[in-house]
Structures are given as structure tokens and as C-alpha cells.
Amino acid sequence: MSVSTLGAPARADSAQQPPPERKPRRKLPDLRRWISPLAIVALWQIACETGLLPPDKLSSPWTVLQAGIELAGTGELGDAFVVSTTRVGIGFAIGAAIGVLLGIVAGLSRWGNYLVDPPVQMLRTLPFLGLIPLFILWFGIGEEPKIALVALGVAFPLYLNVYAGIRNVDSHLIEATTALGYTRSERLFHVVLPSALPNTLVGLRQSLGVAWLSLIVGEQVNASSGLGYLINNAREFLRTDVIVVGLVVYAALGLATDAIVRLVERRALRWRAA
Template sequence: MTVVRAQGNGRTKRRRVPRSLIKVLSPLALVGFWQLASSEGWLSDNTLASPSRVVAKAGELLDSGELQSAIVASAGRVGLGLLFGLSAAVVFAVVSGLFRWGEDIVDAPIQMLRTIPVVGLIPLLIIWFGIGEEPKIILISLGVFFPLYLNLFAGIRGTDPGLVEAGRTVGLSRWGQTVHVILPAAMPSALVGLRYSIGVSWLILVFAETINATSGIGFLINQARDFYETDTIVLCLVLYAVLGLLADLLVRLLERVLLSWRPTFATR
């Protein structure tokens, strides 16, 4: 509801519902309607379990310890995939972004490889590395590599030439320009790529955990599918979303630390 209040100067001031409140109320309203539809029989539990059943299932899995083990296993795979994929992306982006010979050698093959669907590599990864943890981590690493590489490369190449010239004027060496000018200027683009990579990592994890997984959130989903347990499936999907949002929140906090020198962040 909008309330209009008259001011002495003839203007009106509108008091609106806070946006933060709307962001909270809209998902709660959706969950409430979902529960109502289940309670009234409009939505069968065999089609989609009610929120109350999902919460009850979460309690059961927490009591048995299965939920904690699944979260730890999936988070470990994502963590290792991010470590290897992001490290490689930084190295290749810096080499191809700073050096013309690096672009000639590195960028063209990467631009070609990024058009290949990562999940399409699953059969080859199974043939090469078996059905253990290796293909899962490699799949996640490949998925997170390209978003960070592309954004960091673009950030390095998009550095303002005036800043580079200013660094040269004050006597900075090539290494000094890279550390104090080029990489800080590319940091916003790199953090955008990092956010994309983290989002992709959880999406790829869903496919990765179909490779003979014996633990993890994907393992719970595969088990639940066989027994038509929609409450477990919905719970696992919610877990994927929550873990992804928490990871994104960490990147946002990192942005505030690393980009505190930018006016857009300093005024927040």
C-alpha cells in the first residue's frame, strides 16, 4: 500500500513498502500457496511433496547424519573443482591478456573448446579416468574455467590506456604496471567471472554426481528418484540453491573488500 502525506511546500511524499520486505514476502507467499495447494489436495504429494513434508524429511536426514555427509561430499567436489579450474583460468587469462604471443597460442584453442558442451565430455572422462572422483572434479573444473577466463581476459584487455600511460610516466616497470594498474583495473571483470563460475560449478555438480556417485546431494537425488521420493528431491534442489547463494554471498563480500577503492562501493 502507498500512503501519501502532504508537505508544507505543496509537495507530496510517498512512503512505500521497503523493497527488502517485498523480497522476503514474495517467496513466503509462494511457499504458502504451495502448502495450501498440497493441504487441499490440489497438488498430489506424488507429484510434488508439500513444504511440510520437505521440512520433515530434512529433519529425518539430519538425525541420521545423511544430510550432513551429502553436503560435505558435494561441497568438497565443488571446492576442488573451483580450485583447479579457477587457478588455470587465472594463469591462462593473464598470459593471453598481457602478451600477444600468449593470445596467439592460448586464446584461439580456448575459444574453440568453450563451444563444446562440458557435460558432453562425460563419456570420455569415464573412459579416461574411470568412475571415481577424478571425472567429477575435472568436469567441474572445466565448467568453471571458461567464465573466469573470458571475463578476466576482457578485463585485462579493457584496461584504460590512460592508466597504463600514467603508470609508465611515474616510472613503473612492466611488472609494476601489471601489478598496480592492469590487474586492479581488471578485478571487477574477474569478480563477475568468479560469480558466474561459482554458479556454473553447482550446475555442473548435478551432472557430475550422476557418475556412479556413492555420496553427495546428487546421490540422494538418484536414490530418491528410484523410490519416487519427491520430498527428498525437492530438499536436495533447495540445498543446491542455498549453497549456491551462500557462495555468491561470499563473492559479494569479497567484492566489498577488493573493490573498496571504487566510488560505487565506497558510497554503499
């Protein structure tokens, strides 16, 4: 079967043309997977309306939605969102810089490995959320202990994955590029770091998950602003609707950052088997 196109010039060497890389069309989400979640929300609503779930234990989905709209309207939710996101952002930046830097030092240099890896591996076994009392003594109850907690939680998964990624670089590729005349720094940037990228992205996803968790714990301790403050304050007044709004926002933020990393992964790791 052949289709001829009128007026199209015959290509002497059609093999030269790179095959177009077409992505497989994304399938529509299977609607059947939505049945049970929607049923659970419906049951929740019914339980609240029949008095089975009193509002001081759990507010109905409808009340939660209204509370969310109200909080968004007054700007309270927006302010809390900005404060909490800023804490995670700063903490993550500090922790990621430390984790990646230590991972590179320990992964690349023999002495770095001797000096950096043992203390990091020891500290890693500490339950870092248990450090809150110390952090309060060290940093007080302002922004610092929350940011420090996030930074600490972020640093370990990134360190471990960057370190492993660099250690597992294929020595054959190092040898091949050395034979091609690559200098040490060229090998670092063109071979070692790219081959550590898949591991690093795994570490990034783990550390972002830990970042939100650390923030939530940190904000429970003592906060005069942010989502944690919103939730704690609501507890005083038995406003379970506001508490749920705060939790939903936390969840949405976690999902959003995870989605961003996935997007980065898909773009940066195109060369790997799908």
C-alpha cells in the same frame, strides 16, 4: 545554526580532518515483497493436503521440512553436503587456477595471445556438459569426472573475463606509471592486475554459478555419495520430499557462494562509483 561543544579545543585547521566515510543505513526489506512467496508456499501445502498434489509427485512443504530435519539428524545430509562441497571446492580451485593463469598469459604476452586464445575460444563453443560420456571413459565413474567437469566449467568464464580485463587496461595509466619509473613487473602488479579486478570478479560470480550447475549434472550421472546421490536414491523410493531437500540445499549453496563474492566485490571495488 551552530552548536558549540564545551571543552572541545578549537581546531585550527578543521579541513585537515578527513570526512568520516559513513555508509548509508541499510533499509529494512520491504515486507510487501514476502506476500506472494508465502502465499505460494501456503497454496502448495493446501494442494498437498487436499490430495490435488499426490506425495509421489511432490511432497508438501511441511513433509519436506520434516524430511530435512530427519536427514540432518541422521547425519546423511551433513555427509552429502561435505562430499558435494568438497567436489566443487577442488574442481573450482583447479579450474580457477587454469582459467586465471591462461587469461593472464594470453592477456599479457603477444605470443601467449596467439597461442592460447584460439584453442580456448574454440573449446569454449563446445557444450561442456556434453563431454560427460568422454569424461567417464577417461576418468571412470569416481570423483575425477565430477571434479573435472566442475573445473572445465569454471575455467572458461574466468579466462574470458581476466583476458578482457587485462586487454582493456588504460594505456594512459601504463604510460603515466612508466614515466614515474615503474618497472614491467611493478606495472603488472600495481596497474594491470588491479584494473582487471572488476572483470575478474564478474568472471568469478559466473564461474561459481557454473560450478554448482556442473556438479549437479555430474552427480546425476553416477555417484555413490553426495547430494546427487541423495537425490537419485530418493527417486528410487519415490521420496519427493528428500529430492526437494536436496534441491533446496543446492540452491542455498549457490546463493551462499554468490553472497560471498558480492561481499568480496563490495570490499575490493570500493573505489568505483557506487
